[in-house]
Amino acid sequence: IKGMNANLLSMGAVDFGIIIDGAVVMVEGLFVxxxxxxxxVGMLKFNxxxxxxxxxxxxxxxxxxxxxxxxxxxxxxxxxxxxxxVEGKMFSPLAYTLGFAxxxxxxxxxxxxxxxxxILLQKNVKEKHNPIVIFIEKIVTRLFDFVFNHQxxxxxxxxxxxxxxxxxxxxxxxxxxxxxxxxxxxxxAEFPRSVSLDEADxxxxxxxxxxxxxxxxxxxxxxxxxxxxxxxxKGFFNVQIAVDLYHQPEWKRKITYDxxxxxxxxxxxxxxxxxxxxxxxxxxxVAEAVAGVPAALAVxxxxxxxxxxxxxxxxxxxxxxxxxxxxxxxxIRNLGQPEFRIELDQQKMATYGVxxxxxxxxxxxxxxxxxxxxxxxxxxxxxxxxxxxEPYRLDQEDIENLMIPTMEGNKIPLKxxxxxxxxxxxxxxxxxxxxxxxxxxxxxxxxxLGSTIKEAQDKVNAQIQIPTGxxxxxxxxxxxxxxxxxxLSQVVPVCLLVIFLLLFVTxxxxxxxxxxxxxxxxxxxxxxxxLHITKMNFSISAGIGFIALFGVCxxxxxxxxxVFRKNLDEGMRLDEAIRNGVISRVRPVVMTALMAAIGLxxxxxxxxxxxxxxxxxxxxVIGGLVTSTILTLLILPVMYSIIYRFIHxxxxxxxxxxxx
Numbered sequence: 045i046k047g048m049n050a051n052l053l054s055m056g057a058v059d060f061g062i063i064i065d066g067a068v069v070m071v072e073g074l075f076v077x078x079x080x081x082x083x084x085v086g087m088l089k090f091n092x093x094x095x096x097x098x099x100x101x102x103x104x105x106x107x108x109x110x111x112x113x114x115x116x117x118x119x120x121x122x123x124x125x126x127x128x129x130v131e132g133k134m135f136s137p138l139a140y141t142l143g144f145a146x147x148x149x150x151x152x153x154x155x156x157x158x159x160x161x162x163i164l165l166q167k168n169v170k171e172k173h174n175p176i177v178i179f180i181e182k183i184v185t186r187l188f189d190f191v192f193n194h195q196x197x198x199x200x201x202x203x204x205x206x207x208x209x210x211x212x213x214x215x216x217x218x219x220x221x222x223x224x225x226x227x228x229x230x231x232x233a234e235f236p237r238s239v240s241l242d243e244a245d246x247x248x249x250x251x252x253x254x255x256x257x258x259x260x261x262x263x264x265x266x267x268x269x270x271x272x273x274x275x276x277x278k279g280f281f282n283v284q285i286a287v288d289l290y291h292q293p294e295w296k297r298k299i300t301y302d303x304x305x306x307x308x309x310x311x312x313x314x315x316x317x318x319x320x321x322x323x324x325x326x327x328x329x330v331a332e333a334v335a336g337v338p339a340a341l342a343v344x345x346x347x348x349x350x351x352x353x354x355x356x357x358x359x360x361x362x363x364x365x366x367x368x369x370x371x372x373x374x375x376i377r378n379l380g381q382p383e384f385r386i387e388l389d390q391q392k393m394a395t396y397g398v399x400x401x402x403x404x405x406x407x408x409x410x411x412x413x414x415x416x417x418x419x420x421x422x423x424x425x426x427x428x429x430x431x432x433x434e435p436y437r438l439d440q441e442d443i444e445n446l447m448i449p450t451m452e453g454n455k456i457p458l459k460x461x462x463x464x465x466x467x468x469x470x471x472x473x474x475x476x477x478x479x480x481x482x483x484x485x486x487x488x489x490x491x492x493l494g495s496t497i498k499e500a501q502d503k504v505n506a507q508i509q510i511p512t513g514x515x516x517x518x519x520x521x522x523x524x525x526x527x528x529x530x531x532l533s534q535v536v537p538v539c540l541l542v543i544f545l546l547l548f549v550t551x552x553x554x555x556x557x558x559x560x561x562x563x564x565x566x567x568x569x570x571x572x573x574x575l576h577i578t579k580m581n582f583s584i585s586a587g588i589g590f591i592a593l594f595g596v597c598x599x600x601x602x603x604x605x606x607v608f609r610k611n612l613d614e615g616m617r618l619d620e621a622i623r624n625g626v627i628s629r630v631r632p633v634v635m636t637a638l639m640a641a642i643g644l645x646x647x648x649x650x651x652x653x654x655x656x657x658x659x660x661x662x663x664x665v666i667g668g669l670v671t672s673t674i675l676t677l678l679i680l681p682v683m684y685s686i687i688y689r690f691i692h693x694x695x696x697x698x699x700x701x702x703x704x
Contacts, residue, residue, distance in 0.1 A: 117595030217492025369491030574667025
């Protein structure tokens with residue numbers, strides 16, 4: 045329907061446990077209802093009874109909770125649909141795949157599953173308890189009884205754990221996305237702008253030879269000059285080397301990818317004046333498309349004067365080189381092309397009687413050549429140019445002695461009417477939004493993106509004063525991270541508001557709706573702890589894992605609170621209604637959490653190419669499901685009890701009525 049291709053992220057991160065848990069809850073609810081009916085009337089009479097009415101009643105009761113639970117999970121995908129650019133292209137296939145899968149599963153859960161259950165569960169329906177389920181129910185029952193008997197202490201401990209985990213989140217590193225291991229390196233070397241083709245070719249061969257000395261390298265391929273597609277205006281100073289690596293399990297030495305890059309950089313540091321950059325083929329193309337320069341991260345200084353731009357870039361370079369984690373630091377300069385500049389002195393020209401056109405004509409003919417006539421060969425024509433012979437235009441002295449005619453018929457040397465200088469002019473003029481800029485490019489290794497950029501920005505802002513009319517921008521992966529984070533900060537609150545409205549429609553009151561949403565922090569605790577334990581940074585992939593958790597933990601809350609309400613409607617006392625509700629819902633809540641967690645274990649432990657993007661998402665969801673399941677069964681009932689008693693207290697009723 046969407047015309048998208050299946051990829052590793054969209055297929056690997058889809059949790060089959062989340063997809064089928066609605067059907068599990070439906071079958072479990074129907075099975076328990078049938079078992080209770082069989083125990084009530086006896087198995088012989090039960091086998092002869094018509095059960096369609098029971099299926100219809102129980103199916104409608106379960107169907108409402110399942111429908112709104114799945115609708116809430118689909119609502120949680122809204123922030124992913126709001127992504128744009130790089131993050132949108134990466135994660136929108138995941139959202140569409142999971143969304144369509146959940147929609148299809150919901151339709152089958154509400155139609156096919158009850159129909160098949162009515163056919164297959166006709167006779168001899170008896171609930172059987174296996175040892176694992178009995179063990180889990182006993183553990184949960186004992187823990188619940190303890191927690192429920194110490195409500196205030198349990199709630200305080202839960203709040204302390206939650207506050208501590210949220211406070212620890214600031215110690216997590218941050219990045220846009222985990223770096224994918226493509227199994228290859230892309231080494232870029234920038235020589236001085238004035239290097240000749242022969243010298244560039246010679247040095248690049250030596251660099252290639254040095255890289256091949258590493259046992260981890262399978263083979264290399266060098267390219268000198270501009271790229272094959274001709275889209276980049278690069279000269280002989282630009283050298284790119286594709287380094288194909290063996291698979292990491294085949295490496296003889298037990299070193300990491302970053303350690304290999306560090307060793308390569310140390311080996312190549314013997315070439316003075318050469319700036320190296322280490323990336324990977326796909327990542328290099330994406331980074332250049334995002335930042336506009338061949339680097340993962342870049343600081344762009346915008347302004348008019350080349351010399352001021354060059355000076356400012358040098359100052360920023362000196363600041364960044366002292367920051368831990370900053371690697372591959374270099375300046376992509378505009379200046380670098382030697383120039384011979386001739387400035388005519390109009391006063392002296394007037395004194396000697398020399399016209400500007402005559403002086404320009406002699407200079408043009410001597411240095412570049414001047415078209416005198418044209419030669420025709422069939423339909424083609426060629427300029428025939430007059431130019432001084434090389435011995436008469438070889439160096440500055442020859443140019444200074446060019447004889448310029450005066451109006452009186454005399455000739456004077458060019459040096460008498462001009463000022464000549466040799467300087468370094470712009471080799472390239474880079475523009476963004478029609479404004480000149482210079483770039484300080486760098487990469488980050490051995491440290492997270494967020495803290496490194498923050499330290500760099502603080503130091504640059506404190507130590508460097510940019511002249512009026514000039515500006516600085518930070519581009520690359522950091523730009524992507526900021527944009528994606530801003531999108532989440534804007535869309536997630538709207539998403540939670542929509543979820544609250546759906547819960548309000550489900551329960552018909554704000555109390556139960558707010559209680560269900562208060563289940564969300566329970567899941568965040570486990571996700572944060574999972575990132576700490578696995579030593580992973582918070583990335584957009586992990587953020588999507590937290591978003592996926594919203595729907596799953598709210599679904600568990602809906603299941604539990606729906607049972608509490610049903611028990612209360614049947615006339616049970618509050619404590620009894622809550623305890624029976626928890627015990628009866630242990631199996632479906634634990635089963636849905638286990639299925640969702642088991643479905644993501646392959647993505648959480650994968651080690652193949654591309655698995656780096658899946659891991660944060662899967663590990664966050666698994667960790668969140670653990671704490672969400674435990675705290676939903678133990679703390680949510682306590683919160684429900686406290687709030688229910690508060691609202692139904694006579695004095696509080698009067699207060700609430702006055703406030704209303």
